[in-house]
Amino acid sequence: MQTSFTPEQLRDPDIAESNRILRTCVHCGMCTATCPTFLLLGDELDSPRGRIYLIKDMLESGRPATEEVVRHVDRCLSCLSCMTTCPSGVNYMHLVDHARTYIEDTYARPWPDRAMRRLLAFLLPSVWRFRVALIGASLARPLARLIPGRSATAERLRAMLRLAPAHVPGPSAMERPGVFRAQGPRKGRVALLVGCAQQVLAPSINEATIRLFTRMGYDVVVRREQGCCGALTHHMGMRAAAMRAARANILAWHDEITREGLDAILINASGCGTTVKDYGHMFRQEPEAAAAAAVSALALDVTEALWRFGYRPTREPPGLTVAYHSACSLQHGQKVTAEPVALLRRAGFAVATPKDAHLCCGSAGTYNILQPVIAGRLRARKLAALEALKPDLIAAGNIGCLTQLSGGAVPTVHTIELLDWMAGGPQPAAGGAARGA
Amino acid sequence: MIRQPEPKPEVLSRRDEIVAALRALVPPHPLSGESVIADPLRLKPYETDGLSAYRQPPLAVVLPSTTDEVASVLRFCHANGVRVVPRGAGTSLSGGALPMADSVVIGLMRMNRILEVDFDNRLAVVEAGVTNIGITRAVEERGFFYAPDPSSQLACMIGGNVMMNSGGAHCLKYGVTANNLLGLTFVTIEGEVLRLGGAHLDAAGYDWLGLVTGSEGQLGVVTEVTVRILRGPEGARAMLAAFGSVEAAGRAVDAIIGSGIIPVALEFMDRPCIHACEAFAHAGYPLDAEAMLIIEVEGSVAEQDELLARIRDICAPLNPTSMKIAESAEQSAAIWKGRKGAFGAIGRISPDYLCMDGTIPTSELPGVLTRIGEMSRRYGLAVANVFHAGDGNLHPLIMFDANDPDSLRRAEAFGAEILKLCVEVGGCLTGEHGVGVEKRDLMGVQFTARELDQQRAIKSAFDPGWLLNPSKVFPLAQAAG
Numbered sequence: 044m045q046t047s048f049t050p051e052q053l054r055d056p057d058i059a060e061s062n063r064i065l066r067t068c069v070h071c072g073m074c075t076a077t078c079p080t081f082l083l084l085g086d087e088l089d090s091p092r093g094r095i096y097l098i099k100d101m102l103e104s105g106r107p108a109t110e111e112v113v114r115h116v117d118r119c120l121s122c123l124s125c126m127t128t129c130p131s132g133v134n135y136m137h138l139v140d141h142a143r144t145y146i147e148d149t150y151a152r153p154w155p156d157r158a159m160r161r162l163l164a165f166l167l168p169s170v171w172r173f174r175v176a177l178i179g180a181s182l183a184r185p186l187a188r189l190i191p192g193r194s195a196t197a198e199r200l201r202a203m204l205r206l207a208p209a210h211v212p213g214p215s216a217m218e219r220p221g222v223f224r225a226q227g228p229r230k231g232r233v234a235l236l237v238g239c240a241q242q243v244l245a246p247s248i249n250e251a252t253i254r255l256f257t258r259m260g261y262d263v264v265v266r267r268e269q270g271c272c273g274a275l276t277h278h279m280g281m282r283a284a285a286m287r288a289a290r291a292n293i294l295a296w297h298d299e300i301t302r303e304g305l306d307a308i309l310i311n312a313s314g315c316g317t318t319v320k321d322y323g324h325m326f327r328q329e330p331e332a333a334a335a336a337a338v339s340a341l342a343l344d345v346t347e348a349l350w351r352f353g354y355r356p357t358r359e360p361p362g363l364t365v366a367y368h369s370a371c372s373l374q375h376g377q378k379v380t381a382e383p384v385a386l387l388r389r390a391g392f393a394v395a396t397p398k399d400a401h402l403c404c405g406s407a408g409t410y411n412i413l414q415p416v417i418a419g420r421l422r423a424r425k426l427a428a429l430e431a432l433k434p435d436l437i438a439a440g441n442i443g444c445l446t447q448l449s450g451g452a453v454p455t456v457h458t459i460e461l462l463d464w465m466a467g468g469p470q471p472a473a474g475g476a477a478r479g480a
Numbered sequence: 481m482i483r484q485p486e487p488k489p490e491v492l493s494r495r496d497e498i499v500a501a502l503r504a505l506v507p508p509h510p511l512s513g514e515s516v517i518a519d520p521l522r523l524k525p526y527e528t529d530g531l532s533a534y535r536q537p538p539l540a541v542v543l544p545s546t547t548d549e550v551a552s553v554l555r556f557c558h559a560n561g562v563r564v565v566p567r568g569a570g571t572s573l574s575g576g577a578l579p580m581a582d583s584v585v586i587g588l589m590r591m592n593r594i595l596e597v598d599f600d601n602r603l604a605v606v607e608a609g610v611t612n613i614g615i616t617r618a619v620e621e622r623g624f625f626y627a628p629d630p631s632s633q634l635a636c637m638i639g640g641n642v643m644m645n646s647g648g649a650h651c652l653k654y655g656v657t658a659n660n661l662l663g664l665t666f667v668t669i670e671g672e673v674l675r676l677g678g679a680h681l682d683a684a685g686y687d688w689l690g691l692v693t694g695s696e697g698q699l700g701v702v703t704e705v706t707v708r709i710l711r712g713p714e715g716a717r718a719m720l721a722a723f724g725s726v727e728a729a730g731r732a733v734d735a736i737i738g739s740g741i742i743p744v745a746l747e748f749m750d751r752p753c754i755h756a757c758e759a760f761a762h763a764g765y766p767l768d769a770e771a772m773l774i775i776e777v778e779g780s781v782a783e784q785d786e787l788l789a790r791i792r793d794i795c796a797p798l799n800p801t802s803m804k805i806a807e808s809a810e811q812s813a814a815i816w817k818g819r820k821g822a823f824g825a826i827g828r829i830s831p832d833y834l835c836m837d838g839t840i841p842t843s844e845l846p847g848v849l850t851r852i853g854e855m856s857r858r859y860g861l862a863v864a865n866v867f868h869a870g871d872g873n874l875h876p877l878i879m880f881d882a883n884d885p886d887s888l889r890r891a892e893a894f895g896a897e898i899l900k901l902c903v904e905v906g907g908c909l910t911g912e913h914g915v916g917v918e919k920r921d922l923m924g925v926q927f928t929a930r931e932l933d934q935q936r937a938i939k940s941a942f943d944p945g946w947l948l949n950p951s952k953v954f955p956l957a958q959a960a961g
């Protein structure tokens with residue numbers, strides 16, 4: 044596609060990159076069809092091709108972002124379904140990341156919007172702040188119905204309370220920094236991103252991961268310095284905060300790589316995985332470029348690692364049907380599609396996949412809070428497709444999706460908890476619920 | 481830049497009033513909060529379609545959700561002399577959905593409901609904004625499918641397919657859109673809602689359906705479509721036959737068709753295309769070949785085996801560098817994913833392309849390919865060839881750089897020369913992508929002045945004021961005749 048950047052503009056490496064991406068797009072329109080927002084809203088402006096065009100125009104003009112453009116970029120889930128579909132290989136992810144930073148830098152959001160974003164950026168990436176907030180929210184859950192009004196802010200507040208769990212689990216002893224030693228002969232050494240929000244919402248996921256990998260003969264390292272991967276702020280365009288979070292992880296893991304060596308950096312929240320795998324790109328202009336690239340090269344989703352390390356179940360097949368929901372960050376962001384299903388089958392589950400599996404469930408980081416109406420529609424659609432499979436359980440590899448899809452008729456569980464269970468771990472709470480049902 | 485008719489000053493000056501009227505006619509969408517777009521910034525993404533070299537933002541875009549809303553918009557535009565450009569998915573490769581500065585674009589993408597599926601009578605009634613693949617998705621659980629399969633089938637909409645009379649790889653056996661169409665709900669520029677064909681077959685006997693199909697948005701707006709659905713074949717298998725030269729592959733096509741075998745699909749790709757598509761689809765295409773054919777046969781396993789063996793024997797004397805038969809449904813799917821992504825995949829090797837769409841008798845294939853190769857050298861522009869070889873429908877993709885105006889000019893001249901060559905060897909200007917703006921000025925090469933006058937008379941009968949998608953199809957100078 045034609046672009047019209049000036050030579051001065053192209054001297055900015057970010058613009059030069061976006062120009063390269065835009066020039067790969069041939070405006071064929073294939074991507075529109077698999078975009079969840081185009082499907083729901085039926086306007087090219089809410090499709091990938093339309094957004095690419097709006098972003099192109101915004102960057103070319105060099106003028107501050109306007110409300111009209113922001114509206115359509117904000118509605119983008121960053122689900123990256125468009126990247127799976129695009130035959131041209133357009134890197135929409137890097138383009139929209141650039142656009143979001145540009146918007147954050149040049150556009151003054153109305154204050155309720157600004158305040159909400161700052162609040163999320165303040166709470167979510169911090170384990171203790173988020174825990175305190177969540178306990179507050181869980182107590183306030185019954186109040187959701189009482190929030191008056193139909194304003195965007197009211198919708199968002201209600202969405203936030205609705206997403207809060209009824210019970211907030213206590214901190215887990217297993218996630219403290221340190222090295223969890225391999226059981227039996229040591230086969231290797233891996234680092235684990237214990238993350239931020241997930242730790243608070245579902246500590247059982249990290250616990251299952253550590254149990255399973257140590258049982259398989261791997262030392263699991265949890266570094267003190269690591270924390271939020273940076274994705275939450277990155278997707279809100281808050282570049283500095285995202286880079287700060289990412290830098291801490293890069294330095295910690297790089298230190299580990301150079302000292303004792305690592306076979307993999309495990310990520311069990313695929314939303315984070317997409318970002319960690321992109322560190323190399325995010326830091327390409329920074330002094331930490333080489334370290335970041337090394338970290339990205341080692342980053343693996345837990346299911347990728349289990350597949351490579353030769354996962355074997357030890358228990359008898361449980362006779363349960365699992366509806367597997369492929370998180371967008373796994374299927375579109377990282378193109379990890381076969382491993383989770385193959386592993387669940389190897390573990391003895393009957394696995395079914397829903398119609399329109401390529402469509403997002405609406406979770407998308409903070410999207411279900413910032414765009415609750417669209418997110419609610421996508422959730423309903425996804426739950427209907429999953430429940431049509433008449434499963435005992437819904438499994439997914441991303442905490443965001445699990446939270447979004449919980450509260451339906453079928454219990455939700457992280458893939459790793461099922462795999463750990465079948466390899467000798469405890470039965471996940473959801474497994475029990477399914478059996479009782 | 482393509483020439484457009486002069487915008488009407490009386491329309492441009494009433495812009496705000498027209499927008500307000502449209503807003504009153506079409507209520508805001510419950511989720512997006514709007515149905516009329518009129519700010520200059522957000523009109524830009526609607527300025528072009530699949531042929532992005534040509535661009536012009538419209539006066540406004542309106543996104544109706546019902547036939548009644550479409551009718552009321554048309555009635556208003558008719559009463560006020562406002563030009564209208566219907567738009568489906570905007571994948572036209574001939575600039576069919578290119579707006580004019582004083583036009584209102586009517587986007588049909590919100591009309592995406594499946595209205596009725598009748599398996600007993602093998603038909604489906606869908607709204608115009610349902611995608612081509614969406615029809616198959618709605619009926620495949622019972623083993624049915626909708627046959628015409630343009631490569632853009634994931635995105636393009638059935639209303640657009642009807643208006644372009646689109647074809648696809650499998651049309652060799654199943655025919656194009658026209659052969660699979662039963663009825664239409666069709667709104668005239670006066671806002672009258674007509675039902676053509678279908679359950680209300682016109683008693684007077686004129687084939688209105690045939691007249692409207694392929695009319696490129698010039699006669700009215702389609703809101704609902706009744707199509708024939710077919711039961712899927714017992715089985716199908718694709719085969720890749722690779723050759724050391726483009727000409728050898730061309731001769732193989734001619735030999736297969738000449739033998740009387742009709743495969744369900746017979747597709748051709750040359751080296752640049754093979755490489756670009758393989759990078760996208762990882763289908764195991766032969767990267768050392770100069771050209772490759774995808775040949776698909778259908779039927780029982782025994783029938784497939786027999787046909788594939790005969791095709792092998794026909795290809796053998798032409799020294800294929802390899803012949804490979806898909807071993808699984810996944811392999812077949814990957815082979816088709818590459819082929820159907822072919823145009824987009826060119827984006828990997830060139831920033832822009834012009835996609836040509838002439839047809840020729842298959843016997844002329846080897847010679848025409850040689851001539852295209854010569855032109856490519858003369859114009860200094862690379863070309864990738866991918867096309868429906870079985871019915872002689874060529875799609876040379878001329879690669880150029882839109883950031884270099886001279887490159888676009890050369891690409892246009894190159895394209896025109898290819899199309900003239902098609903007519904010269906006994907073929908025609910367009911196989912399936914329509915005339916649009918792209919080929920309108922070449923219509924004189926194909927048709928006599930009298931023939932064009934007759935076509936214009938039909939347009940005038942439906943749309944006396946030439947408000948519907950003007951500046952397309954007919955050479956501009958004489959358009960409003």
Ligand SMILES: Cc1cc2nc3c(=O)[nH]c(=O)nc-3n(C[C@H](O)[C@H](O)[C@H](O)COP(=O)(O)OP(=O)(O)OC[C@H]3O[C@@H](n4cnc5c(N)ncnc54)[C@H](O)[C@@H]3O)c2cc1C
Binds near residue numbers: 572608629642
């Ligand atoms: C990658 C790619 C591959 C393609 N492959 C093929 C192929 O294999 N075979 C093929 O035939 N074509 C192919 N095409 C061309 C294109 O997809 C078809 O012409 C398609 O039918 C256009 O449908 P659309 O919904 O995008 O219509 P648009 O592009 O939006 O419009 C096409 C024309 O129809 C009119 N129109 C659209 N909807 C309506 C309506 N409801 N009522 C009245 N007029 C309407 C428009 O005004 C315009 O003139 C391809 C295009 C691309 C980008």
Ligand code: SF4
Binds near residue numbers: 073129
């Ligand atoms: S599919 Fe790719 S090349 Fe085509 S319009 Fe979308 S982003 Fe552009």
Ligand code: SF4
Binds near residue numbers: 079094119126
């Ligand atoms: S990332 Fe998802 S929501 Fe955003 S444009 Fe792509 S497909 Fe649409």
